[in-house]
Amino acid sequence: MIEEWKRIEQKKIASVYLIIGVEDYIINETKKRLLENVLSEDELEFNYVNFDLDETPIQLALEEVETLPFFGDKRLVLASNPSFLTTEKNKSKVEHQPEKLEAYLNNPVDYSVLCLVAHVEKLDERKKLTKLLKKTATVIEAKRPNEKEFIAWIQNKIKENQFEMQQEAILHLFELTSGNLTTAMNELDKLMLYKFEEKKVVLQDVENIVVRSLEQNIFLLLDKLIAQDIAGALRIYYDLLKQKEEPIKIMALVGSQFRLLNQLKILEKEGYSSQQAAGMLKVHPFRAKLAAKQARSFTQEELNFALLRVSEIDLELKTGFGNREQKLEWFLFELEDYRKKQKGLI
Numbered sequence: 001m002i003e004e005w006k007r008i009e010q011k012k013i014a015s016v017y018l019i020i021g022v023e024d025y026i027i028n029e030t031k032k033r034l035l036e037n038v039l040s041e042d043e044l045e046f047n048y049v050n051f052d053l054d055e056t057p058i059q060l061a062l063e064e065v066e067t068l069p070f071f072g073d074k075r076l077v078l079a080s081n082p083s084f085l086t087t088e089k090n091k092s093k094v095e096h097q098p099e100k101l102e103a104y105l106n107n108p109v110d111y112s113v114l115c116l117v118a119h120v121e122k123l124d125e126r127k128k129l130t131k132l133l134k135k136t137a138t139v140i141e142a143k144r145p146n147e148k149e150f151i152a153w154i155q156n157k158i159k160e161n162q163f164e165m166q167q168e169a170i171l172h173l174f175e176l177t178s179g180n181l182t183t184a185m186n187e188l189d190k191l192m193l194y195k196f197e198e199k200k201v202v203l204q205d206v207e208n209i210v211v212r213s214l215e216q217n218i219f220l221l222l223d224k225l226i227a228q229d230i231a232g233a234l235r236i237y238y239d240l241l242k243q244k245e246e247p248i249k250i251m252a253l254v255g256s257q258f259r260l261l262n263q264l265k266i267l268e269k270e271g272y273s274s275q276q277a278a279g280m281l282k283v284h285p286f287r288a289k290l291a292a293k294q295a296r297s298f299t300q301e302e303l304n305f306a307l308l309r310v311s312e313i314d315l316e317l318k319t320g321f322g323n324r325e326q327k328l329e330w331f332l333f334e335l336e337d338y339r340k341k342q343k344g345l346i
Contacts, residue, residue, distance in 0.1 A: 002139050003024065013074075014138040015108040017115040020123060021142025026183040027117060030140055034076060038113050041070035050078045054092040057102045058082065065112045066104075073111065080117040085133070087124045098129050105136045121282075145181055150174050152182060153214045154188060158201075161192055165201040176216055178287040188264045193309055214245060218253045219235070219290065225332060226297040232333055247324040248317045254328065255310035260288075261295040262303045268292060298339075305338050 012013050017034070019027055038045055047069050051061045061079045069075045084096045108114070118139070123130045145153060147308055158165045177184040187210045190199050194209055205291040216237055224233035240250055260283065278288035
């Protein structure tokens with residue numbers, strides 16, 4: 001659990017909070033704790049406001065912050081998407097006055113709680129306002145957890161609910177959700193409901209209950225291809241078609257995975273670890289670790305062939321050439337034949 005959550009639950013509330021990161025579970029849980037501990041149910045209607053700063057200027061949000069509470073002791077103002085604190089270009093036509101926030105941070109009121117939510121990996125550290133905000137606000141990082149942190153999150157929630165969960169079941173949950181904490185927590189809720197009587201989650205429960213993401217299915221499809229199990233790869237593909245997934249979307253994800261394998265193979269040759277490569281390519285370290293393993297099963301020539309065919313098929317799909325459903329089938333057979341030729345098997 002995040003240390004600051006304990007302080008919120010102890011009613012030790014700060015005047016200004018800053019949430020930075022893209023992990024929705026941490027963002028939503030922080031919001032939930034603030035709502036539960038700053039305001040009572042009766043106070044919510046009059047003293048809680050939620051702004052999207054892509055639509056509302058920061059100065060109007062601050063006017064709400066500086067408005068005295070109505071029928072209560074505190075006001076809570078949430079303000080999301082402060083693009084003026086990031087390197088991203090502001091796509092909205094809203095004109096912010098960041099200097100108003102700077103003035104407020106230097107002299108915040110004691111009857112309101114302001115919570116800024118920046119759904120980005122990091123802020124623009126060069127900005128004077130960013131430095132001031134980090135100095136004066138209580139910062140909560142909503143970053144994607146690594147494998148060790150992920151396991152700790154799951155174990156903590158299991159313990160809170162007086163459940164048990166096998167270690168291999170936790171690891172399999174990690175694999176099936178690609179380390180996405182928000183998805184994993186949703187799936188864990190389903191698992192605990194499913195095993196409510198026994199209070200214990202085992203590996204088979206995860207296999208039976210947790211839904212594989214489309215990305216995870218694509219990863220497994222490539223695993224089948226690496227193992228020369230074309231029939232297994234096709235079974236996964238046909239299952240995806242039955243689930244109404246679009247062939248063009250499936251092919252795009254296959255192409256994306258092959259591009260990742262190619263990039264990881266190149267970076268590995270240059271001496272980078274999968275962890276370092278993950279940072280450079282901005283992908284989850286766990287995904288990079290598994291993809292790096294897949295990349296070692298292909299030669300550079302095979303990856304070049306795959307990328308060329310993927311680009312050709314992408315054009316064919318977009319121009320309506322041929323049977324859409326058969327494109328991936330032919331790609332799998334063509335790549336398998338190419339690999340066999342490279343090895344002198346045919």
